[in-house]
Amino acid sequence: MNLTLKIWRQNGPNDKGRMETYPVSDISPDMSFLEMIDVLNDALIRDGKDPVAFDHDCREGICGMCSMYINGEAHGPGRQITTCQLHMRSFKDGETIYIEPWRAAAFPVVKDLAVDRSAFDRIIQAGGYVSVNTSGNTQDANAIPVPKADADAAFDAATCIGCGACVATCKNASAMLFVSAKVSQLSLLPQGQPEKNERVLNMVNQMDLEGFGNCTNTGACEVECPKGISLENIARMNRDYLAASVTAD
Amino acid sequence: MSLLDPKIPKGPLESKWTSHKNNIRLVNPANKRLIDVIVVGTGLAGSSAAASFAEMGYNVKAFCFQDSPRRAHSIAAQGGINAAKNYQNDGDSTYRLFYDTIKGGDYRSREGNVYRLAEVSANIIDQCVAQGVPFARDYGGLLDNRSFGGVLVSRTFYAKGQTGQQLLLGAYSALSRQISKGKVTMYNRHEMMDLVLVDGKARGIIARNLVTGEVERHGAHAVVLCTGGYGNVFYLSTNAMGSNVSAAWKAHRKGAYMANPCFTQIHPTCIPVSGDYQSKLTLMSESLRNDGRIWVPKHMEDVKAIREGKIKPREIPEDRRDYYLERRYPSFGNLVPRDVASRAAKERCDEGFGVNATGQAVFLDFASAIERYGKTEAHIKGLHNPSKEDIQKLGKDVVKSKYGNLFQMYEKITDDNPYETPMKIYPAVHYTMGGIWVDYNLMTTIPGLYAAGEANFSDHGANRLGASALMQGLADGYFVLPYTIGEFLADDIRTGAISTDTPEFAEAESAVRNQLEHFINNKGSKPVDDFHRRLGKVMWDKCGMARNEQGLRSAIEEIRAIREDFYANVRVPGKLNEFNPELEKAARVADFLELGELMCIDALTRNESCGGHFREEYQTEEGEALRDDENFAFVSAWEYKENDPGKAVLHKEELMFENVELKQRSYK
Numbered sequence: 014m015n016l017t018l019k020i021w022r023q024n025g026p027n028d029k030g031r032m033e034t035y036p037v038s039d040i041s042p043d044m045s046f047l048e049m050i051d052v053l054n055d056a057l058i059r060d061g062k063d064p065v066a067f068d069h070d071c072r073e074g075i076c077g078m079c080s081m082y083i084n085g086e087a088h089g090p091g092r093q094i095t096t097c098q099l100h101m102r103s104f105k106d107g108e109t110i111y112i113e114p115w116r117a118a119a120f121p122v123v124k125d126l127a128v129d130r131s132a133f134d135r136i137i138q139a140g141g142y143v144s145v146n147t148s149g150n151t152q153d154a155n156a157i158p159v160p161k162a163d164a165d166a167a168f169d170a171a172t173c174i175g176c177g178a179c180v181a182t183c184k185n186a187s188a189m190l191f192v193s194a195k196v197s198q199l200s201l202l203p204q205g206q207p208e209k210n211e212r213v214l215n216m217v218n219q220m221d222l223e224g225f226g227n228c229t230n231t232g233a234c235e236v237e238c239p240k241g242i243s244l245e246n247i248a249r250m251n252r253d254y255l256a257a258s259v260t261a262d
Numbered sequence: 263m264s265l266l267d268p269k270i271p272k273g274p275l276e277s278k279w280t281s282h283k284n285n286i287r288l289v290n291p292a293n294k295r296l297i298d299v300i301v302v303g304t305g306l307a308g309s310s311a312a313a314s315f316a317e318m319g320y321n322v323k324a325f326c327f328q329d330s331p332r333r334a335h336s337i338a339a340q341g342g343i344n345a346a347k348n349y350q351n352d353g354d355s356t357y358r359l360f361y362d363t364i365k366g367g368d369y370r371s372r373e374g375n376v377y378r379l380a381e382v383s384a385n386i387i388d389q390c391v392a393q394g395v396p397f398a399r400d401y402g403g404l405l406d407n408r409s410f411g412g413v414l415v416s417r418t419f420y421a422k423g424q425t426g427q428q429l430l431l432g433a434y435s436a437l438s439r440q441i442s443k444g445k446v447t448m449y450n451r452h453e454m455m456d457l458v459l460v461d462g463k464a465r466g467i468i469a470r471n472l473v474t475g476e477v478e479r480h481g482a483h484a485v486v487l488c489t490g491g492y493g494n495v496f497y498l499s500t501n502a503m504g505s506n507v508s509a510a511w512k513a514h515r516k517g518a519y520m521a522n523p524c525f526t527q528i529h530p531t532c533i534p535v536s537g538d539y540q541s542k543l544t545l546m547s548e549s550l551r552n553d554g555r556i557w558v559p560k561h562m563e564d565v566k567a568i569r570e571g572k573i574k575p576r577e578i579p580e581d582r583r584d585y586y587l588e589r590r591y592p593s594f595g596n597l598v599p600r601d602v603a604s605r606a607a608k609e610r611c612d613e614g615f616g617v618n619a620t621g622q623a624v625f626l627d628f629a630s631a632i633e634r635y636g637k638t639e640a641h642i643k644g645l646h647n648p649s650k651e652d653i654q655k656l657g658k659d660v661v662k663s664k665y666g667n668l669f670q671m672y673e674k675i676t677d678d679n680p681y682e683t684p685m686k687i688y689p690a691v692h693y694t695m696g697g698i699w700v701d702y703n704l705m706t707t708i709p710g711l712y713a714a715g716e717a718n719f720s721d722h723g724a725n726r727l728g729a730s731a732l733m734q735g736l737a738d739g740y741f742v743l744p745y746t747i748g749e750f751l752a753d754d755i756r757t758g759a760i761s762t763d764t765p766e767f768a769e770a771e772s773a774v775r776n777q778l779e780h781f782i783n784n785k786g787s788k789p790v791d792d793f794h795r796r797l798g799k800v801m802w803d804k805c806g807m808a809r810n811e812q813g814l815r816s817a818i819e820e821i822r823a824i825r826e827d828f829y830a831n832v833r834v835p836g837k838l839n840e841f842n843p844e845l846e847k848a849a850r851v852a853d854f855l856e857l858g859e860l861m862c863i864d865a866l867t868r869n870e871s872c873g874g875h876f877r878e879e880y881q882t883e884e885g886e887a888l889r890d891d892e893n894f895a896f897v898s899a900w901e902y903k904e905n906d907p908g909k910a911v912l913h914k915e916e917l918m919f920e921n922v923e924l925k926q927r928s929y930k
Contacts, residue, residue: 025840025841041537041539043536043537044537044539045541045675047541048539048540048541051539051541051791052539054789055789055791057835058789058833058835058844059787059788059789059833061835062835063835063836064835064843064844066841066843068329069503070328070333070335070502070503070504071333071335071337071338071502071503072502072503072541072542072544073338073542073544073545073671074671074674075337075338075424075427076328076333076335076337076338076502077330077332077333077337078328078329078333091674093670094674098671098674098675100674100675100677102677123473123841124840124841127329127841129329129473130329130330131329131330131450133330134330134331134332134438134441134448134450137332137434137435137438138438138439138441138442139442141435141438142393142394142435142436142438142439143392143393143394143435144439145389145392145393145436146317147310147313147314147317147389147436147740147741147744148389149382149385149388149389149741151385151388151389151391151392152388152392153388154347154387154388154390154391154397154405155349155404155405158399158402158403158404159399159403160403161399161400161401161403164396164397164398164399164403165396165399167394167396168396168398168421168422168428171396171421171428171431172424172427174337174427175330175332175333198394198396199394202394202396204391204392204393204394205394
């Protein structure tokens with residue numbers, strides 16, 4: 014396949030940035046999207062040019078590091094996949110592909126397609142945990158049975174990989190899907206109950222401080238989420254938030 | 263050569279750890295506040311260790327090269343975590359987990375360490391459930407288990423095919439809690455470039471801020487390396503692209519011995535290589551072997567027809583299929599350990615029975631599992647005389663609930679639907695049992711330097727059993743290091759903060775700068791990946807699933823030549839003081855190019871076959887690994903010398919077996 018790539022280049026958070034055009038040829042349909050970028054970078058380096066910087070690590074859709082906005086979609090065409098799981102067979106020979114970084118005020122560009130998502134870490138630090146110290150003496154794991162439906166729903170919420178596609182795709186750059194996934198996971202489990210109220214208040218507060226936008230229920234986040242995290246989590250978090258707000262000291 | 267003492271506590275196996283804990287030195291809580299610990303790496307071992315140290319009161323600095331600690335490669339572990347809980351009442355016990363692990367490791371690991379691992383395994387599950395890790399549960403609300411290779415019980419806890427993710431996010435949440443309290447300072451996008459020794463003790467590191475390119479000094483009273491394995495020395499592996507040996511190798515160059523570096527695990531069930539552009543390989547969890555049956559056609563004409571696309575795999579009748587694992591190993595069948603399953607796949611493919619265009623693939627088939635589950639479900643639902651379609655549908659639903667994400671992952675990569683046609687799989691490099699030598703306290707040969715998780719060598723011998731890596735990472739981080747590090751730090755309560763304004767730090771920093779500047783200023787012609795690919799091919803061909811003397815000798819020569827070429831002709835674009843992923847790669851590949859040579863030397867020295875180390879000269883008549891317990895029941899620990907991996911000096915740690923009898927491993 015021969016393709017034309019239009020790629021966002023930006024030297025750092027203070028650079029204005031611009032789209033640049035790169036032709037690539039002899040691309041195999043079995044290549045992953047990132048392997049296609051590898052081929053481009055290999056050629057750029059041999060030509061003495063600056064390769065395209067992008068984040069990636071596991072290349073199997075679980076670490077959440079890869080983050081490309083391809084032809085106007087977070088992680089490109091295809092549903093429930095990350096950029097690294099996208100393969101070139103999803104494109105046509107001769108096509109022009111537009112590649113941009115996640116765009117959100119809370120995710121400043123590091124370089125080219127790599128952005129700073131440490132805001133997500135700070136939201137988890139605000140309360141995305143159960144306060145239990147390490148000890149060999151917590152009670153037996155089977156001491157509290159958890160209904161399978163709750164355990165499964167908590168697991169589904171917990172599969173969030175923190176990639177930020179929800180923010181990137183949201184017209185408001187809202188982080189509600191990400192935050193609600195963690196809030197829901199812990200809210201559905203007995204172990205999460207003691208800190209349920211403070212958790213949701215603190216995490217939502219941190220989310221607002223980081224500069225993420227509000228949720229207007231368009232549902233774009235759910236569509237683009239590589240792990241299929243459900244919008245129901247946002248509804249659950251809103252209920253928890255309301256309940257916590259009216260009972261707060 | 264000298265003999266190394268692992269300092270395993272005296273006394274009966276069952277009470278070694280308890281009595282050791284009772285006698286270990288403690289640091290009073292007020293004094294812990296005066297002590298700093300550096301933890302490098304935030305996978306299962308690193309996150310759990312950093313969180314636990316901080317909870318105890320130490321000041322922790324944690325480092326990861328990724329943009330968040332949650333992205334460490336433990337996240338990609340799929341199948342599960344072992345624990346001797348015996349919830350299934352199938353006869354499991356601490357002793358059986360210990361025994362299975364020793365046997366699975368082909369009798370090349372330490373009894374004391376492995377027993378401790380089995381002992382704390384149950385605590386790990388308790389701890390993780392308390393943190394809110396959503397393990398799979400059955401309808402009664404209790405935890406579910408499955409079975410893994412090399413064992414006859416169900417002791418593996420899991421969260422679909424994402425167990426590593428769930429456990430790591432649990433440890434990450436514990437770490438995040440300590441970051442919010444200010445007890446852990448987290449350095450994301452920072453890479454350890456060197457270890458700093460002061461008076462022979464590990465007292466800090468040189469790190470590079472990967473965003474600004476700045477080279478920084480960090481002091482501490484102890485340094486803990488939880489930096490994972492070195493499978494990427496093979497270029498193609500199931501490791502993440504960034505996984506590297508550099509932190510461990512830098513420690514090795516400063517005096518930490520590397521133990522059994524040639525012990526690498528080739529995982530039997532990975533998606534086969536599809537082309538030259540391939541950047542990594544993807545694992546399909548071993549848990550699939552609970553239900554999938556591995557086969558190749560019995561007759562060459564069927565192999566040819568499959569390769570040419572004339573027939574589909576499902577069209578080959580049962581009696582023309584060779585379920586070679588069930589044939590060769592009737593008692594363990596498809597659940598033999600990884601080294602055995604990988605070699606058996608290689609044997610069939612070497613004989614010409616490989617089922618894809620490259621001849622390097624075998625089938626992993628779920629048809630009979632779908633039918634079996636479908637019938638059970640139909641029975642549960644009270645369907646009498648269910649149609650074939652009903653059974654298929656019900657069966658597929660069950661398989662989907664167990665392995666849905668793995669099937670999806672497979673389909674995305676290969677464009678084949680594994681519900682309808684068998685998966686094609688082939689072995690790939692997955693894990694490294696070798697690593698930094700540590701004693702019972704997990705301290706390396708450098709005082710104050712510890713290594714935990716995959717980065718150390720201690721628990722898996724020559725072959726790791728499935729679902730044991732997660733167990734070991736968390737055991738080391740949650741339940742071993744927090745106790746054992748006190749033994750060293752108890753002497754440091756009056757030391758005061760470690761100054762980084764010393765000649766030792768200055769010297770280490772300037773060496774790092776010199777190396778990085780060399781790469782930037784070297785106006786070569788070839789990108790870093792060129793050299794990495796070449797190294798990987800040599801390693802896979804000559805130090806991979808099968809090794810022999812002649813191949814290893816030529817590999818050493820080839821690697822030395824690639825190394826020379828690398829320093830002369832590598833091209834690294836960009837600048838030192840900026841975000842520069844190519845520069846990061848160059849520094850990592852430089853270390854792989856030294857490690858590769860040491861691995862070949864180690865493989866050449868070990869004149870026996872054991873676990874994942876298969877020397878073609880040493881095999882039984884049936885082609886199984888032939889151990890030599892008389893001459894090789896020891897750990898090889900290598901000391902770096904004279905700036906040259908080729909001059910490494912071998913030290914030995916004799917392995918004492920007081921509780922298990924050494925036998926030829928049989929899974930027949």
